[in-house]
Amino acid sequence: MKARVTIFYKEGVFDPQGNTVAESLRRLGFKTVQSARVGKVVDIELDSQHEKDTKAAVDKMCEKLLANPVIESFKTEIIGGA
Amino acid sequence: MKAAVITFPGSNCDDDVVYTLREFAKFDVTTLWHQERPALGEFQLVVVPGGFSYGDYLRSGAVAALSPVMEKVKEYAGNGGLVLGICNGFQILCEARLLPGALAKNESSKFQCKDVYLKVEDTNTPWTNQMKPGEVVQYPIAHGDGRYVCEIDSKSLADVDGVLLTYCDAKGKNLPEANPNGSQLAIAGISNKARNVFGLMPHPERATDLRSQHGKKLWNSLLSHLNAKGGNA
Numbered sequence: 001m002k003a004r005v006t007i008f009y010k011e012g013v014f015d016p017q018g019n020t021v022a023e024s025l026r027r028l029g030f031k032t033v034q035s036a037r038v039g040k041v042v043d044i045e046l047d048s049q050h051e052k053d054t055k056a057a058v059d060k061m062c063e064k065l066l067a068n069p070v071i072e073s074f075k076t077e078i079i080g081g082a
Numbered sequence: 083m084k085a086a087v088i089t090f091p092g093s094n095c096d097d098d099v100v101y102t103l104r105e106f107a108k109f110d111v112t113t114l115w116h117q118e119r120p121a122l123g124e125f126q127l128v129v130v131p132g133g134f135s136y137g138d139y140l141r142s143g144a145v146a147a148l149s150p151v152m153e154k155v156k157e158y159a160g161n162g163g164l165v166l167g168i169c170n171g172f173q174i175l176c177e178a179r180l181l182p183g184a185l186a187k188n189e190s191s192k193f194q195c196k197d198v199y200l201k202v203e204d205t206n207t208p209w210t211n212q213m214k215p216g217e218v219v220q221y222p223i224a225h226g227d228g229r230y231v232c233e234i235d236s237k238s239l240a241d242v243d244g245v246l247l248t249y250c251d252a253k254g255k256n257l258p259e260a261n262p263n264g265s266q267l268a269i270a271g272i273s274n275k276a277r278n279v280f281g282l283m284p285h286p287e288r289a290t291d292l293r294s295q296h297g298k299k300l301w302n303s304l305l306s307h308l309n310a311k312g313g314n315a
Contacts, residue, residue: 014229065148
């Protein structure tokens with residue numbers, strides 16, 4: 001199965017990259033831009049058949065390495081079958 | 083006295099730390115490669131130096147925190163051994179959960195490379211006992227991910243245990259413009275509850291030679307602590 005992990009600075013932690021991107025977009029004339037956030041995407045292929053087990057494994061990966069709970073939040077989703 | 087300095091792929095301040103510990107503090111210094119799992123009991127000090135360990139992939143210090151040598155450093159710290167993390171070393175110690183909090187991207191988005199003033203917040207530690215409370219020292223910084231974030235939403239330093247150094251101006255005032263990376267409560271260096279693990283973004287090893295001598299205060303504190311301990315033993 002294929003899983004996708006998306007990681008962002010969590011709410012309340014200032015995201016300087018997102019801020020810079022939003023400013024740049026506004027400077028380009030996209031006046032409607034209110035804010036932007038920059039995060040990370042990690043796609044993982046697993047030798048696993050069951051969606052529930054896969055998601056549990058990937059959640060564990062996030063807790064152990066992929067995200068730092070002090071400053072980041074993460075979302076995991078299954079994006080491809082076995 | 084014996085010190086170990088850890089080298090990861092991408093460390094670049096390890097030689098500076100080795101030089102300073104040997105030449106100034108007169109330690110017998112051993113360097114350890116990240117893949118080793120040596121017994122650390124013979125050392126009085128372990129230093130995790132600065133750099134860009136593992137290319138800072140994923141998050142600064144995140145991959146290094148899981149390296150084989152760090153298992154031993156955790157054990158050593160758990161037994162009360164003195165562990166110092168400088169810059170990337172500080173990030174690694176936070177990622178390894180040996181220190182509270184985390185380091186995020188500088189508020190300015192810019193890599194900051196300059197001398198900064200630091201206020202000494204606590205002197206009753208192995209790292210600062212030769213400094214005076216409120217004293218201002220000057221060390222250089224060189225980092226892009228140095229914004230310290232506490233685990234609790236603290237409004238005052240009194241709520242945060244273990245803060246040893248804060249960013250300040252030349253007079254010791256914690257002004258926003260003296261905070262080079264937007265660190266919460268201007269925290270520049272923090273220790274664990276037992277005070278045997280200390281991490282800081284500024285580089286004392288770069289302030290022990292030609293440009294600034296203030297780094298010597300940290301090394302002298304450490305020597306004084308270790309000598310007193312040796313005397314009591």
